[in-house]
Amino acid sequence: MARFESLFRETTSGLRRNxxxxxxxxxxxxxxxxxxxxxxxxxxxxxxxxxxxxxxxxVAIYLTDPVNPDTVHSLTTTLNDLPVVADVQYETKAEAxxxxxxxxxxxxxxxNNVSCDVLPxxxxxxxxxxxxxxxxxxxxxxxxxxxxxVDNHDLLDKLFDVTRVFRVGVLLVALVMLVxxxxxxxxxxxxxxFARRKEIGIMKLVGATNWRIRLxxxxxxxxxxxxxxxxxxxxxxxxxxxxxxxxYGTIRFVPWVSNGDVVAIVPWLLVVGALVAVVAGMVGMRRxxxx
Amino acid sequence: MISCQHVTKTYKNxxxxxxxxxVDVEKGEFVFIVGASGSGKSxxxxxxxxxxxxxxxxxxxxxxxxxxxTAWKIPHLRRNIGTVFQDFKLLSDKTCFENVAFALExxxxxxxxxxxxxxxxxxxxxxxxxxxxxxxELSGGEQQRVSIARAxxxxxxxxLADEPTGNLDPSxxxxxxxxxxxxxxxxxxxxxxxHDQAIVDAMRRRVIxxxxxxxxxxxxxxxxS
Numbered sequence: 001m002a003r004f005e006s007l008f009r010e011t012t013s014g015l016r017r018n019x020x021x022x023x024x025x026x027x028x029x030x031x032x033x034x035x036x037x038x039x040x041x042x043x044x045x046x047x048x049x050x051x052x053x054x055x056x057x058x059v060a061i062y063l064t065d066p067v068n069p070d071t072v073h074s075l076t077t078t079l080n081d082l083p084v085v086a087d088v089q090y091e092t093k094a095e096a097x098x099x100x101x102x103x104x105x106x107x108x109x110x111x112n113n114v115s116c117d118v119l120p121x122x123x124x125x126x127x128x129x130x131x132x133x134x135x136x137x138x139x140x141x142x143x144x145x146x147x148x149x150v151d152n153h154d155l156l157d158k159l160f161d162v163t164r165v166f167r168v169g170v171l172l173v174a175l176v177m178l179v180x181x182x183x184x185x186x187x188x189x190x191x192x193x194f195a196r197r198k199e200i201g202i203m204k205l206v207g208a209t210n211w212r213i214r215l216x217x218x219x220x221x222x223x224x225x226x227x228x229x230x231x232x233x234x235x236x237x238x239x240x241x242x243x244x245x246x247x248y249g250t251i252r253f254v255p256w257v258s259n260g261d262v263v264a265i266v267p268w269l270l271v272v273g274a275l276v277a278v279v280a281g282m283v284g285m286r287r288x289x290x291x
Numbered sequence: 292m293i294s295c296q297h298v299t300k301t302y303k304n305x306x307x308x309x310x311x312x313x314v315d316v317e318k319g320e321f322v323f324i325v326g327a328s329g330s331g332k333s334x335x336x337x338x339x340x341x342x343x344x345x346x347x348x349x350x351x352x353x354x355x356x357x358x359x360x361t362a363w364k365i366p367h368l369r370r371n372i373g374t375v376f377q378d379f380k381l382l383s384d385k386t387c388f389e390n391v392a393f394a395l396e397x398x399x400x401x402x403x404x405x406x407x408x409x410x411x412x413x414x415x416x417x418x419x420x421x422x423x424x425x426x427x428e429l430s431g432g433e434q435q436r437v438s439i440a441r442a443x444x445x446x447x448x449x450x451l452a453d454e455p456t457g458n459l460d461p462s463x464x465x466x467x468x469x470x471x472x473x474x475x476x477x478x479x480x481x482x483x484x485x486h487d488q489a490i491v492d493a494m495r496r497r498v499i500x501x502x503x504x505x506x507x508x509x510x511x512x513x514x515x516s
Contacts, residue, residue, distance in 0.1 A: 006396045199393075202380055205340070206445070207370035208397035210363070 010216035011223065021191055022224055025184040029228025029276065030235075032177030033269045037236045039170040040265045041257055046163040048255045050156065052103050058156070059125040059136055062147040067093075067121045071145035075123060082139060084132035089124045096121065106258040107248050120147060127153075178272070181228070182280040185221045189284030192217055214285055221281040222274060229273035233266055292318045292449060292480045293339065298348035300334055300504075308334035310504040311348070316482060318448075321475045323491050324484040325515055326501035332484035335501070336453050339482075340372060341365050353448050370398055373442030373450040373479070377457035379434045381426040381441075387413060388422040391441045398445070412440045416470060432463035439470060443478055450474060452483040456490060464490060488515040 063072070072090055079088045091099075097116035104110050125136060133151045140149055193200065203213050237259075244256050293316040300309040309331045316322050324332045337343045338350060341357050350357045353371055360368060381390050391409045413422060416436040426434050435455060442450055452471065456464035468490050475481040485491065491498060491514060498513030499506060 198380070199382060202382065202393070203397045204366075205369060205374050205380075206394040206397060206441070207366040207368070209366045212397055212399070 007216055007219070011219045021184070021188045025181065025188050025224045026228045028177060028181040028184050029225045029273060030231045032174055032181045033229050033232035033273055034235055035170055035174035035177055036272060037232055037265050037269050039167055039174055040268060041236065041240070041261065042163070042170065043167055044261050045257050046159065048103065048257065050159055052255050053152075053155065058127050058151070058153045059133060060150045060152065061123040061125065061140060062120040062150070063122060063145055064147045065120065068145060072123070075140070075143060075145065078139065078143075079123065079125060079136070082135060084128050084135050085125060086128045087126040091122050091124055093119060093121045103255045106256065109249055178276055181225065182276045182283070185224055185277055185280035186284035188224065189217045189221050189281050192220060193285065217285060218278065218281040221277040221284070225273040225277035226270065229269045233269055237262055292316050292320070292353060293482065294351040296349045298338065298350060299346050300338060300343065301346045307504050309338070312501075312504070312506050314499060314506065314509070316480060318480055319475070321472070321481045321494070321496045322483070323494070323496060323498045324482065324501060325486060325491060325498055327486065330501040331504040332501060333453055336451050336482070336484055339451060340374065341368060370445055371448045373445070373447035375435070375438050375442050375450065375452040375455045377454040379426070379438045381434055381437055383426050386423050386425055387418060387429070387437050390426070390437055391444050394441045394444055408444055412444045413437070416440045430463070431459050432466055435459065435467050436470060439474065443474060447479055450479050450481045452481065454485055455483065456485065456487050461489065468494060491515040
């Protein structure tokens with residue numbers, strides 16, 4: 001235990017001594033990880049919306065009620081015979097209902113008010129090349145048992161185009177912020193090394209291992225970046241509660257990111273924060289600690 | 292204990308600090324390295340600690356060839372070598388006890404060992420009543436005693452002292468030499484670099500004189516010049 005005590009003392013005294021620089025490092029990490037988390041959540045929101053509107057398929061063939069198994073079979077065979085078709089999946093009414101419930105799990109009012117009866121069964125078609133939609137339409141048009149054929153690829157393309165710009169932009173800003181956070185952490189580590197060069201000299205003389213000398217500084221950097229990460233996580237939750245929660249149910253059939261989605265990005269933020277700190281710490285210590 | 296064979300050290304700027312030095316120090320010996328400033332005394336000590344690499348020749352400390360020691364084994368070499376310097380190298384924000392304990396903490400010794408050995412060694416160097424004093428509150432001689440305690444607390448095989456009396460007045464220097472003599476008789480081999488003529492003459496121990504990086508004299512029970 002004595003070892004951990006002395007390590008802990010060195011780490012916390014380092015944080016106190018470098019107060020202002022440590023604060024700069026923490027707040028930059030906070031902003032960087034906040035933007036990174038935002039980018040992740042935006043991606044999640046977009047994919048939720050895409051799934052809700054298109055079901056993630058390029059062509060959806062909705063079938064008339066009641067569904068005749070023979071019709072399903074013959075349509076599937078016909079589709080599979082087309083060279084442009086990569087994959088055909090049959091989704092029953094019950095499966096459609098499940099998917100709907102899952103998408104809108106955080107909007108119980110909507111789920112309770114929509115009867116699963118109105119959700120049609122469908123054949124979900126993936127194409128080798130989305131441009132070949134015409135061929136599928138031509139073959140399927142007028143076949144019995146088909147309610148309507150929907151081509152999603154135009155919509156998908158547009159959604160992806162719009163959101164890509166947005167996502168890449170946010171990620172780029174996040175990246176720049178992460179680099180500045182790393183530089184600031186490296187700087188606090190270096191200042192700590194400088195402030196304690198006498199102690200380090202003595203540690204080397206009495207035979208402390210390199211890792212024993214480095215660890216307090218690495219832990220200090222890690223500590224700063226994890227404080228930033230935790231602040232970013234709380235802030236994201238706050239943003240989600242303040243801005244997304246009021247939207248639940250406002251636009252019909254639009255799903256929104258849930259608490260679970262925010263929780264899902266927590267490990268990412270922590271891991272990225274830790275990585276930045278470790279890399280920054282190593283860079284900050286380089287050269288300084290040769291034996 | 293220490294064996295140097297034809298050791299030459301040339302620094303990057305071309306200065307040759309040691310030139311074909313061969314010295315053997317047996318276990319339990321007390322050796323003075325004397326010579327003017329710039330004669331190579333400090334380089335010799337830095338080489339023994341592997342703070343610098345030899346340019347030519349070989350050094351063995353406690354049977355280990357320093358040239359073959361990998362970087363990550365250097366700390367273990369240094370745990371066997373105690374060091375004392377002219378400027379004491381004490382941490383001013385730590386008490387005597389903490390300064391000595393620090394040397395054990397950072398090599399991972401458990402607390403019960405620290406609590407036992409630190410008061411013991413501080414008592415040995417005559418500072419039993421100053422455990423909780425800070426270096427600022429001690430005289431120069433007392434500070435040097437703390438640094439000797441720190442160098443000896445891990446029971447090293449060799450004690451290297453680089454001008455340990457350089458900052459002390461003559462009578463305090465004599466006290467420190469008495470202590471180093473006691474350390475030598477009871478604990479360990481001592482190698483001391485100095486240019487304090489009075490001390491060398493009074494001690495009558497082995498003297499190795501360096502001049503411009505060469506050994507010009509190696510004399511048992513010698514005097515300064």
